[in-house]
Amino acid sequence: MDPKVYPSFGHCIFCGSKDDLTDEHIVPEALTGIGQMLIRNGSCRSCNNYANEKYEQTALNADFLSVRHMLALKRKRRGRKQSPRRMPKVSYSIDSVDGVGDEGFDQELTADEYPPIFSFVIHSPAGLLVDEDKSNGSPSLRVGVINLALKRAATIPTRVAMRERRVMGAAEMTVAKMAYCYAVAELGTDYVDFSQLRSLLVGSRNDVFNFVGSPIVPEKLANIRLHKFYFRQRGPFLTVLVHLFASFGGPIYEVVLGTRS
Template sequence: MLRSIEVQSRRYPSFGKCVFCLDTENLTDEHVIPEALSGIGQVIIEDGSCSKCNAYANKAYEQDAFTADFLPIRNMLGLRRKPRGKKQKPRRMPLVSYADAAVDIANVKYTEELPIPNYPRQCSFVVHEPAGKLAGVDRSAGSAPFVLMFIDLWPNGAVQPYMVGTKHPIIFGAPEMVVAKMAYCYAVAERGLEAFDTTELLDLLKGRRMDVFNFVGKPIENERLAMLRLHKFYFRKRGNLNTVIVHLFASFGGPMYEVVIGPDR
């Protein structure tokens, strides 16, 4: 693994309208890879989203994902943060516990703070079953079972802290919504707004339906993908459906998600 935080920078030209609602007013750049998940390099659709759609995504699921599920790895890799004023607040990790492993886990208190270089560098991700639309299963009520996968960010030979327990918050659905939005933006940036029938996926991204696990899950087929960049995208064809595989933190051996974009238009 290269353990790179680089992405292949690209700026896609504007469509002259928001890629979500098609409004032509108050447009701003749309980050295909959100700034909060960007390291070196950016992937942008110029004037790709309107301020209203941008604000909705940020409030509905992006901030939840960036400050919970993705927080530890964002801080440990030093990924981008939007500037707020002249001084940034120090990056802070979730609290840890030094309790003995024999202690009842329900009574463990997480009260200690560790600086980032000393924090345990195993990051966890929830891996769900394939998207309901690919598996032929209605996942409107959620996705079960699921498993946790871990990626190790320790440099070779690094000394790891002893007997430290961490408490990593997870919000089911929020990171999957972020991934769905990334896949949609990549699909339209690469193929155009008229290439696919994205009606159902857009309903999800705009809050008109709430069944993200019908659209996002682990790949329906086993994939062996190159781990050359921080994040990578791949088109796939599953019957009459077009999908995009989003390989998050690819250069660190991170999780793969397959997102249903829709049929050809």
């Protein structure tokens, strides 16, 4: 990423509190490589902890678990020695999977041995952009897969079944927060009416798919940097395209920020 540190606004960008402020990472630390983007004293510890507990950690330990381990992205230091990166268990014998049990998935691979594949869920565009209420969830989805094309010293099994957790909404909430933080850092807290998106991020509403989805206008973006952000104007709405793992051709999300006041 392009490392950048933005100055503090003097208050939490989520709730407005001026007390107990801490740095706000635009991209979660666990998804960063070299360099960080952050807002100095950008959030209060209460809002920071809420996001971490309610959706960020869930997404990091489910949707983004294997890719962040395979790319050896940052982990928070807890003592001098860190435990090995644990990948989801695999099977050498299962051809297809029915149900949600873990039976048969009993083999462990290291991050270097794990097939270098990242899969992700692709939703339809955000409800606000298509004038459709998606409060009850996204009505359709697809699965995208990219080959990370990593150079490996270890031998990768030629036949292996993988099973990875996906928590609907957790990754999308994390992406929504990234888009909001980036927009506020670049444009300020009052450039558009962020109130609806802020309400989503602090738990006052629960309709993430009205704000987050695939781009309403498909675009070919440059595959540069680990993650990239782009502003777009869609009718009355200002949006942000969030290109995750851009240098690997990863997923592109479009997040609705709000309208000009």
